[in-house]
Amino acid sequence: MASGGAARGRLAEERKAWRKSHPLGFVAKPAMLPDGSVNLMLWNCVVPGKEGTDWEGGYFPVTLHFTENYPSNPPTCKFPRRFFHVNVYDSGDVCLSILGDAWAPSITVRQILIGIQELLENPNPASPAQDFAYDVFAENMPEYKRRVREQAKRYPSLV
Numbered sequence: 494m495a496s497g498g499a500a501r502g503r504l505a506e507e508r509k510a511w512r513k514s515h516p517l518g519f520v521a522k523p524a525m526l527p528d529g530s531v532n533l534m535l536w537n538c539v540v541p542g543k544e545g546t547d548w549e550g551g552y553f554p555v556t557l558h559f560t561e562n563y564p565s566n567p568p569t570c571k572f573p574r575r576f577f578h579v580n581v582y583d584s585g586d587v588c589l590s591i592l593g594d595a596w597a598p599s600i601t602v603r604q605i606l607i608g609i610q611e612l613l614e615n616p617n618p619a620s621p622a623q624d625f626a627y628d629v630f631a632e633n634m635p636e637y638k639r640r641v642r643e644q645a646k647r648y649p650s651l652v
Contacts, residue, residue, distance in 0.1 A: 495523055500533075500563040503563065503564050504523070504534070504559060508523060511602060516603070516606075517541075517611075518607055519539060519541060519607075521602050522536060522537060523537075524537055536556065536562070536602065537556055538554070538557060538602075539555070540555050540609050541553075542614075542645050543613070546614045546628060547614075547642050548641060548645050551645030552649065552650045552651065553613070553647050554572065554573060556570070556571050557605065566596070567593070567596040567600070567631040568582070568592070568605070569586060571584070571585040571587065572585045572587065573591070576623075577623075577625075577626050577640050578612075578613065579617070579621050579623060580612055580616050580617055580620060580622050580624040580627075581622055581623060586622070588622040589608055589609065589612050590617075591604070591605065591619075592605070611620050624647065
């Protein structure tokens with residue numbers, strides 16, 4: 494297969510499966526190239542905050558950047574820069590086990606996005622990516638929760 498053929502083939506299958514069935518409130522679609530064609534290597538996604546959590550009401554933009562080595566290697570997943578979360582670097586990069594050491598080629602876009610949604614409410618303080626968010630989380634939980642609710646308001650539903 495041509496370079497990237499396996500990655501693009503797998504991503505085309507994932508896109509088809511997503512369009513048939515995906516979790517409520519989530520969005521995952523490949524970016525468009527200037528000529529109007531689809532760029533399967535870059536997906537624009539939305540992860541909703543879970544109901545009943547401080548993240549509720551937020552619809553958080555995430556980009557998934559795939560390489561030619563996908564699915565052998567995981568995509569890079571990014572929130573906007575300076576996203577407030579213990580496991581999100583200032584650059585927006587998500588620190589999540591299934592995107593690192595726990596990656597397996599069988600993991601799907603759906604599983605990645607659900608994993609990110611779970612991470613929002615259940616951060617891993619043993620693997621902090623952002624000092625400020627970690628410090629607030631560890632030292633002042635009411636303030637952490639307030640900041641999360643404030644951030645959720647900055648990302649309302651677009652529909």
